[in-house]
Amino acid sequence: MIKILSAEQIRRWDLYTIKNEPISSFDLMERASEAFVKLLLTKINHKLNVDVVCGPGNNGGDGFAIARLLIEKGWKVNCHLIDFGVKLSEDCRKSYRKYLDICQVNIVKQYKELDLSGELIIDAVFGSGLSRPATGLAGEVIQLINQSSAKTVSVDMPSGLFADKVNLTGRIVEADWTITFQVPKLSFLIPESGFYVGEWSVVDIGLDLNFLKTESSDYSIFEKSDIDRSLFIRKKYDHKGKYGRVLMVAGSLGKIGAAYLSSKAALKSGTGLLTVHIPKVGYGPIQTSLPEAMVSIDSEKEFISQVDNVDAFDAIGIGPGLGTNPKTGKILKSLFTSFNKPMAIDADALNLIALDKELIDLVPKGSVLTPHIGEFNRLFGECDNGLERIEKVKSIAIEKQLVIVLKGAHTVIATPDGKVHFNSTGNSGMATAGCGDVLTGIISAFIARGGDTSTSAKVGVCIHGWAGDLAEKTVGKTALMASDLLSALPKVFSNVESSDFI
């Protein structure tokens, strides 16, 4: 788990390391710059003609050190200092002078003096010390960087981007690659601001890990190594009843595939017994395509109108392909009140709740809701930006005692204890029909096994993305379909079951 810290916490972490290691702030800057260059050279193994654009703070100081290290490696470097008429920070000045010992610097007082003709730009104008949106000369310089046809690698952060808030009013570097120090920043994980970061990599600059023991943050990144393997232990004398009974309530005319995908995902995720409740129209296809499932048939032909006898189930997954027929809406109320164990609620079940908002207070505590942004907005209203939305998700999870999974590039899992976890697996190939249905199945299976629902959601989302990443390796992003996730799940689980799974 990676804790996400604010810019202020990162600054204190730097100071803590400087004091406790001890190391001078200048040597820490050198170490950061060396780590940056080392990673850069793993990707670019030929010598380039590079423009390094430096600002007046420590980010600029990193820029001068990086420029010097690249010259030592034989690169042709043009180094520019943007002169905002302010004093350079002490370490930036030191780094600047050290650079001047070997090469000249182009001082830029007006944007016209900035000639970016190299094959690569290293952006070291501002980092986490950005104090206001980049306008005036800063904005013009950033615009020039963005207009250049050269690729841009940002140092620590794209210049103009704030680390821990979404304020897109100034100009912001649109990086191709951001090499950030020690930890990713909150803004990297939010769609609107993450757009500027491009691909990102974290380099370890050796900040003292003891600092993290006492520093708290509501935000963290959930990684594959955070998956608790004990959740997947199957003992020799166990029987299928030990691994949970799932009821999947899904499907309507034209959307029986959603019932298939979610049910198959639950079975592939270790469920002992799975029953899928579908309208009559789905009976033949489901029974044929998924013989492992038991099928419960609704009295209606094209939609679901009643769900009875739910006591025997350990978890219910509801929503995939359900449709929004008012008669289907009516079953939610009775299901929420009669089945007082946590459920996995997705898709049209969420849309039905949005049509009758009082239902949200009847949802069994601890249930997992898996909206995408559109479904979330319908349920809880629009937000001005992604960070506001995450704050809202967090407060609703606390207030309603629910686990809310807001699906996106970095799916957010907000748990009732007020913590927000960003998922680290998955790829854009998964933005395609049916992938959400697979997630509902996976999470339902984990809930049925009796794990706490916060863990079920975090692990479920991570495994789902991991399956997507394996599927991408086989079929690529364009051709990836939800059924490819089902095909990848066995490999994911066999990795988890093996002792050296990461």
Ligand SMILES: NC(=O)C1=CN([C@@H]2O[C@H](COP(=O)(O)OP(=O)(O)OC[C@H]3O[C@@H](n4cnc5c(N)ncnc54)[C@H](O)[C@@H]3O)[C@@H](O)[C@H]2O)[C@@H](O)CC1
């Ligand atoms: N503190 C440390 O020990 C380390 C810091 N490091 C680097 O230091 C960076 C943070 O350095 P700083 O705190 O000096 O901050 P920055 O270098 O990000 O920027 C601060 C400077 O930019 C100016 N500024 C801010 N916003 C502006 C705007 N909109 N228009 C014009 N000028 C503006 C400020 O007046 C100040 O001069 C990190 O991002 C990282 O790159 C690394 O060297 C690792 C070690």
Ligand SMILES: [K+]
């Ligand atoms: K930067």
